[in-house]
Every structure is written in structure tokens, then in C-alpha cells.
Amino acid sequence: MKPINVGLLGIGTVGGGTFTVLKRNEEEITRRAGRPIRITTVADKNLELARSVAGEGVKLTDDAFSVVTDPEIDIVVELIGGYGVARELVMKAIENGKHVVTANKALLAVHGNEIFAAAQKKGVMVAFEAAVAGGIPIIKALREGLSANRIQWLAGIINGTTNFILSEMRDKGLPFAEVLKEAQALGYAEADPTFDIEGVDAAHKATLMASIAFGVPVQFDKTYVEGITKLEAADIKYAEQLGYRIKLLGIARRREQGIELRVHPTLIPAKRLIANVEGAMNAVLVQGDAVGATLYYGKGAGAEPTASAVIADLVDVTRLHTADPEHRVPHLAFQPDQISELPVLPIDEVETSYYLRLHVEDKPGVLADVTRILADQSISIDAMLQREPEEGEAQTDIIILTHLTIEKNMNAAIAKIESLDAVTGKVVRLRLENL
Amino acid sequence: MKPINVGLLGIGTVGGGTFTVLKRNEEEITRRAGRPIRITTVADKNLELARSVAGEGVKLTDDAFSVVTDPEIDIVVELIGGYGVARELVMKAIENGKHVVTANKALLAVHGNEIFAAAQKKGVMVAFEAAVAGGIPIIKALREGLSANRIQWLAGIINGTTNFILSEMRDKGLPFAEVLKEAQALGYAEADPTFDIEGVDAAHKATLMASIAFGVPVQFDKTYVEGITKLEAADIKYAEQLGYRIKLLGIARRREQGIELRVHPTLIPAKRLIANVEGAMNAVLVQGDAVGATLYYGKGAGAEPTASAVIADLVDVTRLHTADPEHRVPHLAFQPDQISELPVLPIDEVETSYYLRLHVEDKPGVLADVTRILADQSISIDAMLQREPEEGEAQTDIIILTHLTIEKNMNAAIAKIESLDAVTGKVVRLRLENL
Numbered sequence: 001m002k003p004i005n006v007g008l009l010g011i012g013t014v015g016g017g018t019f020t021v022l023k024r025n026e027e028e029i030t031r032r033a034g035r036p037i038r039i040t041t042v043a044d045k046n047l048e049l050a051r052s053v054a055g056e057g058v059k060l061t062d063d064a065f066s067v068v069t070d071p072e073i074d075i076v077v078e079l080i081g082g083y084g085v086a087r088e089l090v091m092k093a094i095e096n097g098k099h100v101v102t103a104n105k106a107l108l109a110v111h112g113n114e115i116f117a118a119a120q121k122k123g124v125m126v127a128f129e130a131a132v133a134g135g136i137p138i139i140k141a142l143r144e145g146l147s148a149n150r151i152q153w154l155a156g157i158i159n160g161t162t163n164f165i166l167s168e169m170r171d172k173g174l175p176f177a178e179v180l181k182e183a184q185a186l187g188y189a190e191a192d193p194t195f196d197i198e199g200v201d202a203a204h205k206a207t208l209m210a211s212i213a214f215g216v217p218v219q220f221d222k223t224y225v226e227g228i229t230k231l232e233a234a235d236i237k238y239a240e241q242l243g244y245r246i247k248l249l250g251i252a253r254r255r256e257q258g259i260e261l262r263v264h265p266t267l268i269p270a271k272r273l274i275a276n277v278e279g280a281m282n283a284v285l286v287q288g289d290a291v292g293a294t295l296y297y298g299k300g301a302g303a304e305p306t307a308s309a310v311i312a313d314l315v316d317v318t319r320l321h322t323a324d325p326e327h328r329v330p331h332l333a334f335q336p337d338q339i340s341e342l343p344v345l346p347i348d349e350v351e352t353s354y355y356l357r358l359h360v361e362d363k364p365g366v367l368a369d370v371t372r373i374l375a376d377q378s379i380s381i382d383a384m385l386q387r388e389p390e391e392g393e394a395q396t397d398i399i400i401l402t403h404l405t406i407e408k409n410m411n412a413a414i415a416k417i418e419s420l421d422a423v424t425g426k427v428v429r430l431r432l433e434n435l
Numbered sequence: 436m437k438p439i440n441v442g443l444l445g446i447g448t449v450g451g452g453t454f455t456v457l458k459r460n461e462e463e464i465t466r467r468a469g470r471p472i473r474i475t476t477v478a479d480k481n482l483e484l485a486r487s488v489a490g491e492g493v494k495l496t497d498d499a500f501s502v503v504t505d506p507e508i509d510i511v512v513e514l515i516g517g518y519g520v521a522r523e524l525v526m527k528a529i530e531n532g533k534h535v536v537t538a539n540k541a542l543l544a545v546h547g548n549e550i551f552a553a554a555q556k557k558g559v560m561v562a563f564e565a566a567v568a569g570g571i572p573i574i575k576a577l578r579e580g581l582s583a584n585r586i587q588w589l590a591g592i593i594n595g596t597t598n599f600i601l602s603e604m605r606d607k608g609l610p611f612a613e614v615l616k617e618a619q620a621l622g623y624a625e626a627d628p629t630f631d632i633e634g635v636d637a638a639h640k641a642t643l644m645a646s647i648a649f650g651v652p653v654q655f656d657k658t659y660v661e662g663i664t665k666l667e668a669a670d671i672k673y674a675e676q677l678g679y680r681i682k683l684l685g686i687a688r689r690r691e692q693g694i695e696l697r698v699h700p701t702l703i704p705a706k707r708l709i710a711n712v713e714g715a716m717n718a719v720l721v722q723g724d725a726v727g728a729t730l731y732y733g734k735g736a737g738a739e740p741t742a743s744a745v746i747a748d749l750v751d752v753t754r755l756h757t758a759d760p761e762h763r764v765p766h767l768a769f770q771p772d773q774i775s776e777l778p779v780l781p782i783d784e785v786e787t788s789y790y791l792r793l794h795v796e797d798k799p800g801v802l803a804d805v806t807r808i809l810a811d812q813s814i815s816i817d818a819m820l821q822r823e824p825e826e827g828e829a830q831t832d833i834i835i836l837t838h839l840t841i842e843k844n845m846n847a848a849i850a851k852i853e854s855l856d857a858v859t860g861k862v863v864r865l866r867l868e869n870l
Contacts, residue, residue, distance in 0.1 A: 137580025
């Protein structure tokens with residue numbers, strides 16, 4: 001059968017991996033797809049690099065726009081990243097009737113609605129398995145595998161850099177800044193790690209998963225984002241003592257009033273499988289009303305794991321590229337005219353449990369005041385831990401775990417607790433999910 | 436859009452669950468599928484039960500053959516089970532141009548080649564996500580999500596009954612027979628648990644996964660099957676002391692000479708995520724050359740988890756039922772003319788590590804004899820544990836963990852070890868996989 005022609009935009013880590021895997025497993029992939037999948041053209045500013053990766057027989061260009069308009073190209077693989085030229089190229093490719101495969105979570109989380117609408121109108125597919133959790137087929141699982149379910153919530157470790165840092169902080173008892181340096185030296189964190197450590201990357205991925213799980217538009221601007229840069233080693237240790245681990249989770253939960261969509265460091269019970277996902281690995285836990293909890297685990301980044309997802313999309317698109325659009329899976333799992341208007345709730349309205357650390361003077365009555373304030377906000381206490389003060393020390397830490405409450409009630413309680421004379425400095429507040 | 440009409444054969448646990456979930460999530464499922472999916476006819480010998488589950492507005496019959504020939508029916512869901520009438524009905528449904536969704540692992544593991552060939556010829560789909568690991572979308576992951584990969588091996592906890600029993604044996608230190616009774620009382624094991632505890636059910640599922648992973652015909656008759664009935668509490672305890680847990684695994688591994696396909700109790704390192712899958716839960720670990728290791732975890736049985744898989748298949752088939760067959764995913768992941776002839780290796784040729792327990796007289800020279808025998812078979816020792824004999828006890832246990840070897844070499848070594856005067860009774864031999 002006639003090969004399918006792929007134009008590859010960007011020959012960096014994932015582009016190189018895609019090349020390598022397509023070539024190494026050419027026979028196996030063709031046996032599955034029913035026809036050869038060939039990268040015929042590569043566009044990259046660095047033509048020398050492109051030549052060294054692509055070898056002979058592949059057309060090279062530094063003009064990516066010539067690829068997305070090339071009538072010989074069936075599918076465009078966008079691996080440039082970012083919201084700028086990548087957006088223009090994807091829109092241009094769609095306009096020219098090309099199917100698009102992309103790993104660009106930032107682009108889709110921010111401009112996905114526009115891109116999917118254009119693709120829908122033109123009758124082409126935009127596939128993005130590689131945009132979330134690298135090689136784990138989580139988009140396919142959510143969009144197709146769990147299609148019988150009303151998805152209730154999902155929670156994912158979807159950023160390998162931060163999970164590596166948190167694992168190291170716990171294992172070695174080291175502070176954030178030190179572990180970050182180690183992660184950079186080992187190649188687990190980039191020179192500018194802002195998007196990872198501030199939670200932005202995880203928020204892009206959580207945004208996409210929420211849309212597919214609940215059938216709502218992509219709304220990155222409404223996603224609550226809190227990174228791990230302020231996390232202290234002391235809290236990781238206290239959490240451990242109470243039977244919890246701290247993970248940066250992307251959480252999406254459906255409630256009657258709307259959807260919670262948030263990324264933040266989260267205490268989770270240490271005995272849960274997902275709490276034991278260590279190092280740079282990713283995992284997503286999904287709760288459906290029929291299936292119950294399912295978990296998907298694997299490498300969330302890297303050349304070949306991400307290429308695995310890119311190529312799986314290429315096989316899917318190859319299979320369906322001449323099929324009627326009605327035979328295809330909708331971009332956001334739900335038919336385009338069936339997208340829900342359920343709003344994303346502001347963080348004030350989120351319902352969760354909390355971990356509080358108070359630095360207090362070691363004298364009678366403090367605990368009575370604190371617990372009274374929590375009770376006044378209808379916040380009930382699940383567990384408490386008071387550190388034995390050192391010899392001669394006048395102050396100590398009190399750790400409180402609460403049951404479920406609404407975030408604004410917790411904010412009100414914390415403001416009152418911080419105004420107590422016996423409480424020094426700010427209250428450390430972390431969210432806790434029992435999953 | 437015109438609803439798709441489904442005929443349901445068998446209204447037991449999974450049939451009831453399918454009914455319940457399709458009804459409860461009707462709106463959500465239609466929003467995904469693009470058209471309503473309706474069970475219009477139910478066939479069951481027990482018409483009264485069928486009436487009570489299906490309610491009004493659904494046609495009932497005790498003649499399943501009238502359903503598979505009914506021109507109004509688009510998709511037949513076969514939930515009768517077994518190889519007998521279920522086979523006739525599935526073949527008849529295909530003959531009549533119906534698509535089939537089934538949870539029947541036994542039928543497909545034994546008669547899959549014939550069934551898939553007939554379906555291929557007739558241009559219809561036979562979908563079977565529900566046949567393996569209940570609600571976990573593992574068939575979809577293997578067949579589509581990992582299509583870029585040369586799958587190297589997979590190992591799965593794919594029988595909830597035996598995993599429940601093994602978890603309880605370890606937790607409570609109880610013998611197999613006692614825990615089996617408890618499992619039966621709790622509904623985790625059937626009155627006749629043979630298929631589960633002897634590993635047959637797991638072997639059916641491993642057979643299907645191997646075919647999809649490697650593109651080989653379904654070959655249940657060549658699958659090595661060993662259950663958990665002979666497993667002793669002592670070995671679970673020794674394994675634990677050495678840092679391992681014992682799980683009933685379904686293993687499929689590709690080697691140059693052929694495919695290993697085997698179900699048996701297996702020691703795996705306790706720190707692996709899959710070693711911590713407890714109770715009736717299922718999990719499958721898959722190693723692909725590009726993606727590395729991925730894990731899929733969830734409920735492997737039960738009315739609604741299995742229904743989740745049945746309905747996901749219904750949505751897939753609904754989407755593609757009028758598409759050209761070339762637009763569909765091949766039944767065994769690889770195109771029908773691309774199925775490989777790589778043979779299934781006999782158990783003698785399997786390469787694995789071993790756990791050995793020897794009951795020996797506590798006197799000098801025994802260990803020298805045993806280690807000499809292993810060395811003569813080129814079997815190297817990874818770890819050893821000798822139980823301190825009780826006061827006045829003349830005999831003790833020696834536990835040996837070996838590195839990789841070929842099973843026939845191990846058999847030869849064991850025969851020689853058992854012939855030593857100082858060794859009493861049979862050597863307990865379990866396989867060990869480091870995963």
C-alpha cells in the first residue's frame with residue numbers, strides 16, 4: 001500500500017526519538033498500521049543537525065511553512081513547542097487539510113479550542129497523546145477506554161522533574177534549592193526550570209485531561225497553579241510521620257456546581273500505589289463511576305517514550321485519515337456540539353482536606369484557641385501532632401490534619417490563627433487528598 | 436441520529452451491570468458516541484430475571500439464536516461464557532453480519548483464530564476489551580496505545596481471586612485451603628474455583644495479550660499453566676524475608692527463538708509497584724522498546740468494571756461500524772496477513788530465575804554438594820538463606836535464589852539435588868522474575 005507521508009517540524013530530542021523509533025520498528029509498525037509511515041520531510045533551523053539525524057533520502061528545509069503547505073505531505077508532526085510559530089504552523093497545516101500530531105501541551109492548553117474548532121471545520125485530526133504523560137497512553141484511556149464512565153475525578157503525577165525533586169527531598173532530607181541543582185546536573189531539570197517547578201507544565205497537562213474527562217472547553221487561564229518552590233523539607237518529614245507523602249498533583253474533579261482544576265503540592269496516603277511513584281516517573285489515577293479507580297504509570301518524558309506516543313498517534317491517524325470524520329474519536333472525547341458549560345470553580349470554592357503547620361509558643365491555651373477557630377469555621381480535625389520542644393526551646397510546631405472543608409473557610413481560619421499572639425509567623429498550609 | 440441496536444445474550448452479573456451503566460450514563464455516553472446505544476433485545480433462559488433487570492420496552496427471548504439473526508440488531512453482546520453455545524452464537528452472529536462484543540476469554544483463547552478469521556472475512560468487528568483485566572483498558576493500550584513499540588514482555592496480575600488469596604496468605608500467614616474458604620465466603624472465589632486457582636483463567640487472558648503484543652495466533656494449548664494450590668505459607672514468608680512477594684503472574688516474553696507464554700506463582704521484588712497490587716485488584720506491566728515499562732491497574736472483575744469495558748467496545752464499534760474495514764484496528768493488533776509464525780517455546784526452554792527450598796539434614800558438606808550440582812549446570816546463585824535449626828532439630832531449610840537459567844537445566848539440577856542423601860523430600864521450586 002502507498003506509504004503515508006509525514007512532515008516533521010523540529011528535530012530536537014523528541015523529533016530525533018521519533019525518527020529512531022520509526023526506523024528501528026519500521027517492520028513492526030507497518031505490520032500494525034497496514035501501510036508504511038515515512039517521514040519524508042524535516043524542517044529545522046539547524047539543517048546540519050537535521051541532516052545528521054535524518055540521514056539520506058529525507059528532504060530537509062529550514063522553512064517549516066513550506067512543509068505545512070506541501071501537497072505531498074499527509075500528516076504534520078509539530079515538535080517545535082511554545083505558543084508562537086508553532087501555533088501559526090498548526091493553524092496553517094489545518095487550513096491546508098493536513099492532519100496534525102503534536103506533543104505541544106502549552107499550545108493546546110492555551111489555544112486548543114481555536115485549534116480543535118478549525119480542525120473540526122476542515123475535517124482533519126489533531127492528535128496529542130504525546131502532550132500528556134509522555135509514553136503513557138492516558139489520552140486514549142480517558143477518551144476511549146473509559147467512555148462508558150462518568151469520570152468523577154483524576155489526579156496525576158504529570159511532571160517528572162518535580163517528582164524527581166520531591167523524591168530526592170524525601171529520600172535525602174535535603175532542601176528544595178539543593179535538590180534542584182542536583183536535578184539540573186543530572187539532566188532531570190532544565191537550565192530554566194520555571195515551567196516545571198512552578199507547576200505550569202503540570203497545569204497544561206491537567207487542563208487537557210480535564211477537558212477530555214468532563215467534556216468542557218480547554219481553560220488553562222482558570223486552572224489554579226502552585227509549584228513546589230516554597231515546599232520545606234520539614235513538611236515532607238512531618239507528612240511522612242503522619243503516613244503521607246507529598247506529590248505535585250494535577251487534580252480535576254467534577255462537583256455539582258462546577259469543576260475543580262488545580263495543580264499544587266498535595267499530601268496523599270503513603271500506602272496508595274500512586275504515592276509510591278518515585279523519581280521522574282509519571283502516573284495518573286482516574287476515578288470513573290463504573291470502573292472505579294484505574295491507574296496508568298510510565299515514563300512521562302524522554303526521547304523514545306514521547307516518540308512512542310507520537311507514533312501511536314501517527315498509526316491512528318494513518319488508519320483513519322480517509323475515513324469520514326464521524327468515524328473518528330472527537331478531539332475532546334465528546335462530540336463538538338456536546339461540550340458542557342460546567343464552569344471551572346475558583347480556588348476559593350475548592351473542597352479538600354488540609355495539612356497545617358503552626359509555629360507556636362509552648363504555653364497553655366494555644367491549642368484551645370486554634371481548635372476553637374477551626375470549629376467556628378466548621379472545620380473538623382482528623383489528626384494532630386505536636387513536636388516535643390527541645391530542651392530550653394520556648395517554641396514548637398503543631399501539625400494539624402483536617403477533614404474536608406471549602407478553601408475560603410480555611411483561609412478565614414488561617415487569618416484568625418495567624419492573628420493569635422502565641423502563633424509566630426505564617427501558617428504553612430498544604431492541601432491533602434485521600435484519593 | 437439513529438440509535439444503534441444492541442442484542443444482549445446473557446443477563447448475569449456483567450449483563451446486569453452493562454444494563455445499569457448504559458442507562459445511568461446514557462446522556463454522557465451518547466455525547467461521546469454521537470448517537471444513542473440501546474439494548475433493544477435480551478436473550479436469557481431466565482425470562483423472569485431478564486424482565487426484572489431490563490424493565491419495560493426491551494424485547495425478551497429465551498432463544499438467543501433469534502437475536503443473532505435479527506435484522507434489526509447491529510451489535511451482539513455475548514455474555515454467556517464458555518466454549519459451547521457461546522461459540523455457535525458468536526459464529527452465527529458473524530455469519531449474519533453482526534459485530535460482536537464479548538467478555539468471553541475462554542472462547543477467544545481457545546477458538547479465537549477461527550472466530551477472528553470469520554469476522555475478517557465478513558467485514559465485522561469482534562471486540563473483547565472486557566475479556567482481559569475487567570475495566571482496565573489493557574487491550575486498547577497494547578493494541579493501539581503502544582503500537583510504536585516492539586513489545587519485549589508483559590507480566591500481569593490478571594486473576595483477582597488468586598491475588599486476593601495470595602494477599603491474605605501473606606497478611607495473615609494462613610495456609611491456602613483456609614484462605615480459599617474465606618474467599619468463597621466473601622464472594623471472591625466461586626463455589627468451583629478450579630479455573631481461577633489452577634491458573635486457567637489467567638492463562639486464557641495471558642494467551643490473548645501475547646497474541647496482541649507479538650502478533651502471533653492465539654495458542655492456549657501451548658500456554659504453560661501452574662496454579663497456586665500447592666503454594667505453602669512457608670515460602671511466602673521466606674520470600675518476604677528475602678525482599679520478594681509471590682504473585683500469580685501471566686507472563687509473555689519474546690525471545691529470539693520464540694515466545695515464552697506461562698502462568699505460575701512468581702517471586703517479584705517487593706519494591707516494584709506491581710508487587711504492591713493487593714486484594715482482588717489487577718495490574719499489567721508491559722515493557723516496550725521505546726516506551727520502557729508502563730503499568731495499568733484497576734478492578735479486574737465485577738459487574739460495573741467489566742461493563743465499563745463492554746460499553747467502551749460498544750462505543751468503538753458504534754463509531755466504526757459503517758467504516759471500511761481498513762479503517763479499523765485489526766483484531767490481533769497486526770494486519771491479518773502479517774501474523775507471525777514465531778513459535779511458543781515449551782516450558783523446558785523458558786529462561787528465568789528460581790527460588791529453591793531444600794529440606795536438609797543439618798550437617799557439614801550438604802551445601803557444598805548442592806552448590807556443586809548447581810555450578811555443574813552453570814546455574815549461579817544470587818542469594819542464600821539458611822534457617823537456624825530449632826534446639827535439638829536435626830533438619831533445616833535452605834533457601835536459594837538463582838540467576839537466570841534455562842528451565843531444563845534447573846530440572847536436571849533439582850533431580851540431582853533430590854538424590855542427595857542429606858536432602859529430604861522434594862525440592863520446592865518457584866520461578867522468580869526481577870521485572
